Amino acid sequence: xxxxxxxxxxxxxxxxxxxxxxxxxxxxxxxxxxxxxxxxxxxxxxxxxxxxxxxxxxxxxxxxxxxxxxxxxxxxxxxxxxxxxxxxxxxxxxxxxxxxxxxxxxxxxxxxxxxxxxxxxxxxxxxxxxxxxxxxxxxxxxxxxxxxxxxxxxxxxxxxxxxxxxxxxxxxxxxxxxxxxxxxxxxxxxxxxxxxxxxxxxxxxxxxxxxxxxxxxxxxxxxxxxxxxxxxxxxxxxxxxxxxxxxxxxxxxxxxxxxxxxxxxxxxxxxxxxxxxxxxxxxxxxxxxxxxxxxxxxxxxxxxxxxxxxxxxxxxxxxxxxxxxxxxxxxxxxxxxxxxxxxxxxxxxxxxxxxxxxxxxxxxxxxxxxxxxxxxxxxxxxxxxxxxxxxxxxxxxxxxxxxxxxxxxxxxxxxxxxxxxxxxxxxxxxxxxxxxxxxxxxxxxxxxxxxxxxxxxxxxxxxxxxxxxxxxxxxxxxxxxxxxxxxxxxxxxxxxxxxxxxxxxxxxxxxxxxxxxxxxxxxxxxxxxxxxxxxxxxxxxxxxxxxxxxxxxxxxxxxxxxxxxxxxxxxxxxxxxxxxxxxxxxxxxxxxxxxxxxxxxxxxxxxxxxxxxxxxxxxxxxxxxxxxxxxxxxxxxxxxxxxxxxxxxxxxxxxxxxxxxxxxxxxxxxxxxxxxxxxxxxxxxxxxxxxxxxxxxxxxxxxxxxxxxxxxxxxxxxxxxxxxxxxxxxxxxxxxxxxxxxxxxxxxxxxxxxxxxxxxxxxxxxxxxxxxxxxxxxxxxxxxxxxxxxxxxxxxxxxxxxxxxxxxxxxxxxxxxxxxxxxxxxxxxxxx
Ligand code: AHR
Numbered sequence: 053x054x055x056x057x058x059x060x061x062x063x064x065x066x067x068x069x070x071x072x073x074x075x076x077x078x079x080x081x082x083x084x085x086x087x088x089x090x091x092x093x094x095x096x097x098x099x100x101x102x103x104x105x106x107x108x109x110x111x112x113x114x115x116x117x118x119x120x121x122x123x124x125x126x127x128x129x130x131x132x133x134x135x136x137x138x139x140x141x142x143x144x145x146x147x148x149x150x151x152x153x154x155x156x157x158x159x160x161x162x163x164x165x166x167x168x169x170x171x172x173x174x175x176x177x178x179x180x181x182x183x184x185x186x187x188x189x190x191x192x193x194x195x196x197x198x199x200x201x202x203x204x205x206x207x208x209x210x211x212x213x214x215x216x217x218x219x220x221x222x223x224x225x226x227x228x229x230x231x232x233x234x235x236x237x238x239x240x241x242x243x244x245x246x247x248x249x250x251x252x253x254x255x256x257x258x259x260x261x262x263x264x265x266x267x268x269x270x271x272x273x274x275x276x277x278x279x280x281x282x283x284x285x286x287x288x289x290x291x292x293x294x295x296x297x298x299x300x301x302x303x304x305x306x307x308x309x310x311x312x313x314x315x316x317x318x319x320x321x322x323x324x325x326x327x328x329x330x331x332x333x334x335x336x337x338x339x340x341x342x343x344x345x346x347x348x349x350x351x352x353x354x355x356x357x358x359x360x361x362x363x364x365x366x367x368x369x370x371x372x373x374x375x376x377x378x379x380x381x382x383x384x385x386x387x388x389x390x391x392x393x394x395x396x397x398x399x400x401x402x403x404x405x406x407x408x409x410x411x412x413x414x415x416x417x418x419x420x421x422x423x424x425x426x427x428x429x430x431x432x433x434x435x436x437x438x439x440x441x442x443x444x445x446x447x448x449x450x451x452x453x454x455x456x457x458x459x460x461x462x463x464x465x466x467x468x469x470x471x472x473x474x475x476x477x478x479x480x481x482x483x484x485x486x487x488x489x490x491x492x493x494x495x496x497x498x499x500x501x502x503x504x505x506x507x508x509x510x511x512x513x514x515x516x517x518x519x520x521x522x523x524x525x526x527x528x529x530x531x532x533x534x535x536x537x538x539x540x541x542x543x544x545x546x547x548x549x550x551x552x553x554x555x556x557x558x559x560x561x562x563x564x565x566x567x568x569x570x571x572x573x574x575x576x577x578x579x580x581x582x583x584x585x586x587x588x589x590x591x592x593x594x595x596x597x598x599x600x601x602x603x604x605x606x607x608x609x610x611x612x613x614x615x616x617x618x619x620x621x622x623x624x625x626x627x628x629x630x631x632x633x634x635x636x637x638x639x640x641x642x643x644x645x646x647x648x649x650x651x652x653x654x655x656x657x658x659x660x661x662x663x664x665x666x667x668x669x670x671x672x673x674x675x676x677x678x679x680x681x682x683x684x685x686x687x688x689x690x691x692x693x694x695x696x697x698x699x700x701x702x703x704x705x706x707x708x709x710x711x712x713x714x715x716x717x718x719x720x721x722x723x724x725x726x727x728x729x730x731x732x733x734x735x736x737x738x739x740x741x742x743x744x745x746x747x748x749x750x751x752x753x754x755x756x757x758x759x760x761x762x763x764x765x766x767x768x769x770x771x772x773x774x775x776x777x778x779x780x781x782x783x784x785x786x787x788x789x790x791x792x793x794x795x796x797x798x799x800x801x802x803x804x805x806x807x808x809x810x811x812x813x814x815x816x817x818x819x820x821x822x823x824x825x826x827x828x829x830x831x832x833x834x835x836x837x838x839x840x841x842x843x844x845x846x847x848x849x850x851x852x853x854x855x856x857x858x859x860x861x862x863x864x865x866x867x868x869x870x871x872x873x874x875x876x877x878x879x880x881x882x883x884x
Contacts, residue, residue: 088194123135162177251824259778266463269697279352288309293309312344350756379426380422458761472610475530486513532609675715696732722800739754815874837860840877842856
């Protein structure tokens with residue numbers, strides 16, 4: 053028992069407390085107690101490592117209601133990540149070691165260690181036999197809140213339990229904050245009157261900030277590329293769909309989206325003498341009597357517009373000794389009405405590309421394309437393609453004009469591509485190999501998309517570079533750091549025993565790494581190399597772009613598990629890029645969350661290696677964004693810069709509404725304040741095709757005929773169109789001292805160095821208006837009629853749009869921030 057009992061009692065007396073109360077408190081605190089560690093068998097430990105404690109080893113109390121102090125990372129999202137029978141021990145080095153089974157057989161184990169049971173080292177996964185129970189640890193069965201639990205018991209100082217409880221309570225407090233929702237506002241802000249605010253802008257305190265703050269992150273998720281941004285209208289044009297791609301659809305095979313219309317014809321698939329080994333399958337259409345057609349119904353139909361022209365092309369040959377002949381190409385509506393027609397000739401016995409132009413005579417949302425030989429015969433057909441001529445900037449093999457324009461309207465300063473998870477892939481064999489995505493379309497390597505479909509890669513690296521160029525945005529390609537997604541579900545080369553084909557990150561075998569590193573260097577050469585003097589620069593020129601793309605950034609890795617396997621491979625790539633292309637900024641990775649072992653180890657590693665920038669990701673609740681506006685205020689300015697590469701506010705049910713949009717807008721005021729260290733940001737994911745969505749919320753939804761930007765999109769647009777290069781300090785004084793009120797008002801003032809315009813951003817996440825008095829010390833040379841844009845609505849609104857108008861400003865002007873609103877006031881510099 054505590055020796056300080058008497059002195060504490062005396063101190064308490066002096067403080068005017070009763071001796072009994074003081075004695076009671078201290079008397080009941082034991083020196084050492086029993087800790088019982090367990091994982092719940094009901095969910096096979098997916099909810100993590102938990103504790104109970106007991107003063108006597110008999111009566112047990114839960115530590116913070118079953119709070120989990122460590123969770124298993126092994127395996128894919130969802131069903132895996134089990135922690136079975138964790139065995140915890142304190143070793144002689146003073147560290148806690150935890151080992152747990154990853155599967156019921158007990159042949160493979162996860163391990164981690166910690167100095168305090170609170171922060172845990174990155175996990176390792178090993179083949180091992182069941183470890184012996186250490187001498188000071190006892191296997192026990194206890195009853196806790198009516199649950200019978202098996203685990204291990206050992207003695208610890210009572211202070212350890214107190215520390216565990218304090219930690220959990222703090223986390224729970226943070227959880228309460230993070231779960232603050234506008235639906236609780238009626239209670240939280242009951243009786244709240246409109247708030248009065250004085251906003252003082254201090255033009256004497258300015259700092260330069262990044263001009264690349266707002267960008268976009270494009271990943272082929274939710275049919276973002278094929279069937280989405282990539283304007284190709286024919287689905288499965290290459291007959292390369294395979295059962296492996298379509299995890300969500302049992303019918304995926306080479307003839308997906310194709311059918312025969314009419315009689316006396318058969319469709320089969322052949323691999324005999326294809327156009328190219330990368331494009332191994334093609335259609336064989338055997339027509340016994342003319343009349344039948346091979347039909348493609350596009351991606352949920354083919355949408356065409358009256359009067360517009362469409363480029364049709366196909367690789368074909370005749371496979372039998374008939375001579376072939378005329379082939380009609382038609383677009384027909386669902387009810388069979390022809391709305392476009394053209395003809396080609398197929399008579400060659402070698403693969404030959406044929407082209408035709410179709411002009412639509414009517415609008416149709418869901419037309420089908422049919423290829424209809426006019427002569428009996430056996431025809432080989434591949435790369436059957438239909439493109440609108442009206443693509444973004446009129447590019448051939450280009451992008452859907454309306455969707456791309458919507459992206460361009462964000463004024464993105466950069467584009468990160470091709471993923472996300474797509475970049476590092478589901479297993480080593482699924483890593484996005486950029487070389488397979490360039491060159492002639494018929495020679496590109498299609499790739500299984502880990503989101504459950506097929507990537508033709510018609511939208512490949514060359515097109516990504518053009519896309520950036522056409523929007524005036526910096527290209528930010530992301531290559532795998534020699535390791536695939538940490539949640540990979542397929543074979544990794546570093547397999548763990550019986551989990552060899554499922555589970556963990558793994559890495560490209562070391563003997564293959566030199567070639568992989570070379571591939572990364574070749575990518576930079578493709579982007580920047582001389583068109584005549586370099587191998588890959590020449591290829592870029594052959595693809596129609598002799599001028600370099602002027603690549604300045606390259607991402608290496610995507611929220612990877614920070615392990616030895618990762619570090620070893622990252623280092624090889626990083627050093628090689630640094631040596632050959634010191635002018636290119638490498639962006640490292642620090643895991644999928646804003647905390648935890650990958651975040652911490654990732655930052656340590658980045659600092660050790662001198663990585664100039666790291667990519668942070670977090671998808672959090674609106675409450676998190678409200679309560680963590682100081683997140684970057686604390687960042688060390690001497691360490692790596694930050695690219696916030698993926699973020700979004702997530703509510704239950706995952707809507708994109710005013711509540712999420714304002715939480716993001718509010719947080720971005722704090723990011724602008726820190727845009728000396730946070731140099732780029734991109735909301736994620738960007739695009740989602742209705743009916744084919746694997747992830748919500750997204751920034752822009754679309755179908756074949758409509759583009760539906762969300763309210764979150766408009767918040768991004770207001771930032772993108774009103775970016776600055778200088779941050780001007782400001783202060784906010786309120787007539788209300790409630791912390792919750794203060795946190796819901798965000799202000800950011802920037803100046804756009806190019807135009808000289810001053811931009812004031814004001815966010816109000818309160819249910820009442822904020823009457824602001826804005827003090828701008830000097831408006832000399834500025835136009836006092838400012839442009840005001842306001843996005844406001846009820847928190848659940850998903851359809852509201854920003855409204856723009858003008859307002860008069862002066863060195864002291866009043867502005868009422870509507871309840872739940874985001875306002876941008878742009879004060880233009882006088883042109884004279
Ligand atoms: O944005 C969707 C996914 O979220 C990305 O592919 C991945 O990087 C992250 O987990």
